[in-house]
Structure formats: C-alpha cells, structure tokens
Amino acid sequence: MSLKKIEDKVFSRKRLTPDDALILFHSEDIFTLGRLASQVAYRINGNNAYFVQNHHINPTNICVNRCKFCAFSRSKGEKGAYELSIKDIIKKLGTEGSGVRGQGQDKLNSSLVTRHSSLPFTEVHIVGGLHPDWPFDFYLEMLRQIKKSFPHIHIKAFTAVEIDYFSKTSGLSLTDTLKALKSAGLDSIPGGGAEIFDVKVRAKICPEKINGKRWLEVMEKAHSIGIKSNATMLYGHHETYEHRVEHMLKLRELQDRTGGFQAFIPLSFHPKNTRLSKTVHCSPRPRSAKRGGLFTVHSNGIDDIKTIAISRLFLDNFPHIKAYWIMLGEKIAQLSLMFGADDLDGTIIEEKITHSAGALSEKAMSKAELINLIKKAGKVPVERDSFYKPVKNLE
Amino acid sequence: MKNRKYQTKKNINRITKKEGLKLFKSADLLGLGTMADKIRQELHTKGIVTFIIDRNINYTNICINRCSFCAFWRDEKSPEAYVLDKKTLFKKIKETIALGGTQILIQGGLHPEFDINYYIELLKSIKENFNIHVHGFSPPEIAYIADKAGFTLKKTIKILKEAGLDSIPGGGAEILSDRIRKKLSPKKIGKDRWLRVMEEAHKLGIKTTATMMFGSIEKPEDIVEHLDAIRKLQDKTHGFTAFIPWSFQPGNTELAQRTAYSVQRKNALRRTHHAVRYGATAVEYLRVLALSRIYLDNVPNIQASWVTQGLKLAQIALRFGANDFGSTMIEENVVASAGVKYMVSINDILNAIKGASLKPAQRDMYYNIIGYM
C-alpha cells in the first residue's frame, strides 16, 4: 500500500489517525517509515541523541502480586528473596558508582560520598516489588534520606503499580499519596507497568496488575500536581497491531490533557533474554518461556524499528521516544536512532554487576561506548539530566 | 534521488571503484538500504531467504599463525590444545545428519605436524562413511598444505578434491588489503595468494564463498578494494556462490565467527589497536552489507551474519541486501561465553525470516532449494 497520503500528512504536520498508524504497521516500506520518523524526530530534537547516567535500585524483590511471567519477584521467605535497608541503598548509591566501566570510573575516588557533584550519575531509578509489610512511611523515609545524602540527584521512582499499592496500604487517596511522595523528594515517575492497556490481552499477560484505566489515572493525577513521567508499551506477545495503536491513542489523549509525559518507551517482549529480568520491574519477565507455552522468541528486529518509527509519528505530542538499549540490545537501539528515537536511556549502574574474571558486563555500558554508538549513527551525543537538559557538552 | 542510476539492475551501469567509495562515504543508511533492497528483490524475486543446516567442525585449534584477532588458536603445549579424533568427528557428523544437516564446514588451525596425507585421509574417511557435503579448508589452510607438500596450489586442490573436498569456505580473507593484513595477520597468506587459491579452485570446478571481516583498523578504501578484488575474480571465474561480510566485534559477548573470543585476547587487541576498541556498530554493518549488495553485481547471494550480529539485526539485514541467513551452526550456536549458553534454534531463524514477511527455505551449498519451511 502506498504511504503517499500519510507522507503528505507528515510533511504538512497533520496528526495521524489510528487508521494511519495501522496502515503503517501493515506496511513493509521500512525505508519510508524511517525517513518520515527521522524527519519528525529532527523537527523536535534536531540531530540530538540523548543519554543519561543513572543508577538503578530495586529495594526488594518480594512482591505480593507474583505476576505469572515475572522472573524478578519472590515471595517472602522464598530462596533468593531480598530486602534492602535505607542504609544499604545510600551505601550503594555512594559506592557502587565503581560498578560502571569506562570514563566514569576514572573520576571515582574514595571521597565520593561527600563529593556528590562528582558522582558518575545524575539520576536514581527506583522500582521494586510490592512488599507485603513495608509501610508507606518507609518509602517516604527512603526518599528523604536519599535526598538528604544526595541533594543533587534526581529521584525517578515507583511505577504506577507501586503508587496504586501505596495508596491502598496507606489508605490515602491517590492524590494525597502522590503529594506525600513528592514532598518527600520524588522528582518523577518511570513509565513501567503500562504493558498493554487492552483488557483481554492484559488478562493474559498480567492479570494481577492494575488495569490500564487505573494506570492512566495514576499518571493523570501525577501530572496534575506537577510530576512528570514516562510511558511504556510492552509488545510482541499476544497483542495485535490494533491493541498497540489503541494503547498509544490513550497515551496521546492523556498527553493532550496534561503534557506530563516526557518519553515514550516501547519495550519488546523477549522471554529468552534473561539478562533483562532484573532491570524492568513491572513488565512481565517469564520464569520459563516453555512452561507457559505461550510465547515464541521475539526475534523481530524489523518490528522493533517499525514500532519505534510509528510511535514517533503517532505520538506527536511526546517530546521524546526512547530506544531502551538494555531491552532492545545496543545494535537495535542504535539503529532506532535512524527510525525516530532520540534517547538511548543511559549508562545504567546496577546493584549486582558481577565482573567475573574481567568479563564484560552486558548490563552497564560506558559513556564512551554510548557516545561511540551515537556518533556512528551520525547523531550528536548529548548527556542529559532527567528533564532532557544537557549536562555538559561533549566535544 | 541522487544515485538513481544504481537503483535497478537493468540499467545498472556497474558502479566503479570511485563511485563505490563515494556512495559508501556519502550516502545515508536508508538510501543505501533502499538501493540494496531493490537489487535483492530483483535477484531473488519470490522473497525467498535461504539457509543451510550444517555443522562447523574444527579439527584442531593448534595453529602456527597466531593471528592477533583470533581467540581460537592454542599453542601445542597448551592444556586446551586439541586434535579431534575420528570417533568424535564421526559422532558429530552423525548428529548433523540426524538433525537434517546436509553439510559439514570443516576448518582448523595450521598444525605444525600435519601434512597433506593427514587431510587426504581425513576427507577419504568422511566420504567413505557418510553421504555429506564437505565444505572445508579456507585458503590459509590450503596454502599451508601446499607449501608443506611442496606442491602447487592447483595440484594440492586437485588432490583434495579427489579425496572428497566438495567446496571451499571463504574464510581467512579478513580484509583483502595487504596494508591491513600486515598489521592484523602478518603470517597469514597475502591478498594475492588468497585470491589465487580461489581462482585455482574455481578453475577446477570447486565452488567457494568469500568473506570479509571489517570493523577493525581498515578504511573505507580498504573495504572497496576488497569488494573490487572479489568482483574482478568473479568476472573471470563465476566460482563464488555467496559473499559474507561480518564484523569484528571486540566488545561484544555475542558469538564470534569461528569460536568465542577470549576476553584476554580481546583486551590485548584493544591495547594494540586503539581503533578496534568498539568494533563495527549496527549502522556500520548495514552500510557495508548494503554496499556489498550494490557493488557485487555478479555475486548471486549475500549472507547475513546472525552469528556476529544477533538474530534481530540479521533479520533487518534481509532488507539491506542480504538474501541468505547462512548456516544454522549446529556446533557454534552453543557457545559458552562467561558461563552463559546462548542458543539459536532453527525455529528462531525461521521466525526471524517470516517476521520480515519473507519465505524461508533450506538450501544446499550450491543454493539449490531442498525444501520450503
């Protein structure tokens, strides 16, 4: 099918309809898609490709939900279950910067904890299981302590799933829950837990999780009190193209009302890719793909770049499209920059990077490596803060 | 659009070396992809993407050449050094056939003690026991066998053919530019000798493939020089069935071409060649692949290298000029690297091809289709 009509719309900056998006999903013309999406990305972000240096913390993997395909969570008392204290977290943030490879490492020294400005990251990303016993106050205290020790670090924390849970356990309204989090130090909210909004598909992949309506409600309330957030979409499982478009449409409508979303992050479902299991909470991670018998390997890179491109074209009110390299792999993430993405997330420092005998960690990427990827794609690397402001100029 | 004249096969004024270089240096990725994809569609009209079920068998890892980028070789005295015994070899071949395999790819190091009789015996014993296509011995091995025996290349290849060699893999080409080879693999045969092995083989009716390993220290000029050398020889002999560009990936723990690269050796190489630190990125891989499709108008098939690029990028490569997924690599697809086993099954390969709206088909070494899947 010719994409001429859609091309004309893009050139004249007209909004695409859900039908247009569907036509694009069914099209095999990846080259036109790439060109159109690049054009739109260029209009919004020029030649920039952003990345951030952040630190991931998962305070606990104990979760009451136990979503069917989540490989991250454990029940209380189960082998492998863990809980971090606030002290643990502060310590990790202060010292585990040394887990990162490359340039950041050179700058590290023993006085790190006191020299906050020289931390090799500007953002901490906190998500975890829904702990059966931890009171809401514990989370508030966590935020306060982090802010106290690291006043310049941006705290991006708690998916909509967790925030909904906090409101239930504390008996507070959503708005009051969010307000309490904000005044304790929460700066923004990650986009996890959105999965796919369609009720039937959601019932198949994560029946234990809050529904799409509630997810959107949490985001709307957060935006209304000035908390920015991201939005994700998990694809490549049971959903159809229609479900993807419907998902994006809901996000676009909310964004029209609030303007509170910063980035859209499409996540491809990849049951075999175990290395991802710990990094994105609240996206189902299968324990065993075989056991469920439901999933085949998502080996569809063309689908990945198409989804990136279509989201860039359809979500005209989202400032950023993120190609999350840890999910897509660095190769597809780099290629996404030619298909409308403008953000690669960043050099993720994780809790448990084991450098066994000099083995290269697949989980962290050095800043130099990221910059190389971006430059080789012909883009301008920009290290950003959590609101997409450049941190410093790179040559 | 500029470069329109390259867009279709019919009016393909073959592109010159100069034009190839210009295209490679200045065209954008999507433009190169569009051209390469059109050419692929014209050459392979039914949207068929082929692959071969075979097994990569390395008969020894003892090698006197010790190329700097190679993590495979071992010293004779190393505890990890091995020479495959017949029993193991036959077991591997049996398994291959049981899995629907039609070919073995047999390669190895340049063992200081092997002479031509070892290879003759090896081939004969395989052929006596099995009905299987033997794709074996890359040009450095052939040259080594010839030198040790004091025979000409022609005589050597003829003897090996009579013993059972069916075709020759295009390995050991790296970059066919002596400037680069001197740095990367100084002991390995030079550009001319590599090409001469292939020419003699083609003349004797033996088909071969051709590879190119880029992403190390080469310049765009070297890549074009390599492509041009292949194209020239192909004009003469038409003996190449496929071209396989793959990228050297020092910082990547995915599978490497012949075996897993050891971290130590990678690091050693990083130290010696700073430029090699990152290897080629996805964008560079696709650019080289697309250029290969455009430049090699006389080579029918271009292979995507899922082994070095991963399944997802290899799938995308099918839209940037590639029409073949190469080997299922029964052997190499389980590579223990950093304790992690990585496995790609035939099913995954089929899904990747179908996911690109293309038709997967099993082939033999001559690209005859054995069956659609």
Ligand code: SF4
């Ligand atoms: S996906 Fe999130 S909510 Fe579900 S079990 Fe895992 S940690 Fe709990």
Ligand code: SF4
């Ligand atoms: S690449 Fe081949 S010739 Fe070079 S050291 Fe390795 S096995 Fe030997």
